[in-house]
Amino acid sequence: MEGKEELRRIAFWADALTDAEAARAMKGIAERQFAAGAYICHRGDRLDYWTGVVSGLIKISAISESGKAMTFAGTGAGGWFGEGTVLKNETRQYDLVALRDTHLAMMNRATFMWLFENSVGFTRFLVHQLNERMGQFIATIEGDRIHDPLARVARNLAWLFNPVLYPNTGKHIEITQEELALLAGVSRQVANKSLLTLEEAGLLVTEHGGITVIDLQRLARYGA
DNA sequence: TCATTAAATTGTT
DNA sequence: AACAATTTAATGA
Numbered sequence: 001m002e003g004k005e006e007l008r009r010i011a012f013w014a015d016a017l018t019d020a021e022a023a024r025a026m027k028g029i030a031e032r033q034f035a036a037g038a039y040i041c042h043r044g045d046r047l048d049y050w051t052g053v054v055s056g057l058i059k060i061s062a063i064s065e066s067g068k069a070m071t072f073a074g075t076g077a078g079g080w081f082g083e084g085t086v087l088k089n090e091t092r093q094y095d096l097v098a099l100r101d102t103h104l105a106m107m108n109r110a111t112f113m114w115l116f117e118n119s120v121g122f123t124r125f126l127v128h129q130l131n132e133r134m135g136q137f138i139a140t141i142e143g144d145r146i147h148d149p150l151a152r153v154a155r156n157l158a159w160l161f162n163p164v165l166y167p168n169t170g171k172h173i174e175i176t177q178e179e180l181a182l183l184a185g186v187s188r189q190v191a192n193k194s195l196l197t198l199e200e201a202g203l204l205v206t207e208h209g210g211i212t213v214i215d216l217q218r219l220a221r222y223g224a
Numbered sequence: 225t226c227a228t229t230a231a232a233t234t235g236t237t
Numbered sequence: 238a239a240c241a242a243t244t245t246a247a248t249g250a
Binding site for chain 2: 176177178188189192196206208209
């Protein structure tokens with residue numbers, strides 16, 4: 001009971017575990033802080049941790065052959081990622097960058113594998129998470145062909161509101177236009193104009209240091 | 225609680 | 238990239 005409460009503070013999937021499983025999970029998790037702009041890991045590094053964002057914002061990106069940065073996904077508070085890398089026991093395929101001061105929870109591989117093989121609740125959660133991420137990656141591949149920066153901003157923003165990957169977030173998120181620009185791989189000016197356009201279309205409301213989404217469905221499909 | 229200032233964020237060029 | 242305008246946060250009376 002005690003370990004579960006503690007785990008619940010940093011992991012929304014704590015409820016899927018038994019008390020004993022939660023206690024074991026907690027023992028295998030280390031918490032680390034990263035400053036804004038810091039690299040959490042570079043492509044090719046061996047990072048054998050399943051990682052959760054307790055607070056902050058990170059970007060998952062890769063450098064294409066042409067040398068252009070390509071963002072695969074952004075993850076805000078409550079998001080967990082890297083299960084694919086840990087399961088396959090291989091090096092990271094992407095760069096991880098903290099876009100703002102970020103607090104991470106990192107579960108070591110042994111604990112992750114133990115939960116995967118012994119906890120029904122955890123395995124069920126993982127399947128759900130992988131399935132959802134699959135859909136998002138497919139959308140990402142399609143999105144990379146879209147050069148319209150407006151659509152890129154809209155999609156990146158919509159990902160941050162994925163209710164399955166980040167169940168804690170409501171319709172509001174704290175993110176500056178500069179941070180969103182970094183995520184979408186556009187300039188801050190473009191992000192600013194895009195947001196104003198999206199606001200005019202009635203899809204969202206811009207605020208200071210934050211955005212409230214009105215129509216997530218249309219936002220995710222914008223330009224498609 | 226209110227006024228002043230500093231810092232952060234946004235809007236524009 | 239640089240600038241001005243706007244909003245929030247912090248400070249002290």
